[in-house]
Amino acid sequence: MGEYSGVAGKTADFSNDTLLKISKKAREYIIRMVYEAKSGHPGGSLSIIDILTYLYFNEMNIDPTDQNLADRDRLIMSKGHASPALYAILALRGFFPVELLMGFRKINSKLEGHVHRGVPGVETSTGSLGQGLGIGLGMALAAKLDSKSYRVFVILGDGEIEEGNIWETMMAASKYKTSNLIAVLDRNRVQLDDLTENVMPMGDISAKAASFGWDVMEFNGHDFRDIRRAFAFASQKREKPVFLIANTVKGKGVSYMENTSKYHGAPPANQEEFEKALKEIGAT
């Protein structure tokens, strides 16, 4: 249990140092979960965890004691294999006890291998890539219909944007001017088989998103000062949907997992690797 496990109420303004401590704890849980489950996706969880930490602790209007709050900000983990990251941060934020994390991928647990709506705080099930942005668009349209001010954050993997569903929705969101829709691309440059550049060259993603009619910004997805700057940009009054490109490192924080596809979908191979990961993260 970390000292943040019981944080209730609406999101506060934590310092960068505090956020760093929280993300460190979340990284530890990610490693413990996949090692305990002997399966799972640590690489893409470690690349997105700093951004999730910022969103859930500093940015989003949410209340763990009232999960159905009508005006709550929504987050969709479209890259549903990063379930360890989302589950860890939801537990740390107080949506459910951190003790439940060790049930990840086990038969009697709600913590399905890929993100599952039955878990407290989860807005929609995901796992098959490319669908979350469309769901986010639907939620953003509903907010406008209901004159609600909530925002919808959608976390995309970079391999994920190879899916056609993404680009269909990029066009539609531009048509409907859903300025309350904020896509965050986890640009870690590695997908299951290989580097994204080798599997499917993506060209200038920033220019592509802009040409589809989105406001675009790039930032460092591991630097809380830069993350803060990106979401301040996203919060400005505007007409267009927002596409944030987070430059990240796959497996960030565990040297042997960084910048490789080997740990996209594999846990530490043995006790030695497990302990090395915890040590490098600085687990206590």
Next chain:
Amino acid sequence: MVSESLREKYGEKLVALGESHKEIVVLDADLSSSTRTGMFGKKFPERFFNMGISEQSMVTAAAGLALSGKKAFVSTFAVFLTRTYEQIRQSVCYNNIDVKFVVTHPGITVGEDGATHQIIEDTGIMCGLPNMKVIVPADTVEVSSLMDYLVDKTRTPYYVRLSREKFPVVNQPDYTFIEGKNTVLRDGADLTIFCNGSMVGHALNAAEELKQQAIDAAVINVSSMKPLDRENIIKYAKSTGHILTAEEHSIYNGLGSRVAEVVSEEYPVSVVRIGMRDTFGKSGKSWELFDYFHMGIKDIVDAGVKCFLEEDKYETVS
């Protein structure tokens, strides 16, 4: 029997229900003039989303709207919806949310547009999805009652298969759709024809002709393909001993398969299936295509006679 357009009725009902149910939203993929959702779009433009020729985006956006408390009606041609099978599976059915897929232009009654547009495997695909319910209405009366039911009583995924063609009105004006219940349109003692959609009118005509040959055929509308009225099917398997199924769909994974599953588990009798036999359709007038693919009234009559006379072959009637 007077014929009326099911999709026209769908459009009218959307407008009428949209008036009193502000939670209704409608999505289409550049076919709103054909599916008739355009009528809703004209009346309630702020709740109508023409997503362009982007079915994946349409289905996922519908899921997001439903997850935010809306009741989403999604329409396009049946054949194009199936390209989003996986979005339907994960984003709608797994979440078990209030999205209604109401499709038009399935089967060979699409006619001249030909095989690319004539989907004959869609109900099989949809019936396989957990949480999905599948309805194939027979006429405008049924569409009207079904729409009231879907809006007032349900919050889960449905697949509703309408048609391009007008269908004869076969139900009584006071008919009420009940999920999981078959409608006995004509009772009979010798043979039962289980049918739905366009084949209901054909089956009623065929039953008249069978009567001339002293074969008393029951005609039963199985609009609720999932859930299925097992009790009614077993009852008629027992009372008539001979079953014919007729559907504007592949005989694989369609109505015929579903009926055969029930009787083979509960009370085995012979089942003769009329439908598309593992083949694509083709261009032509729809009445020409029914004959071409051996799904016309005469084909039902012939199959009925054969099925009834070959009693000894099966020896299944106790």
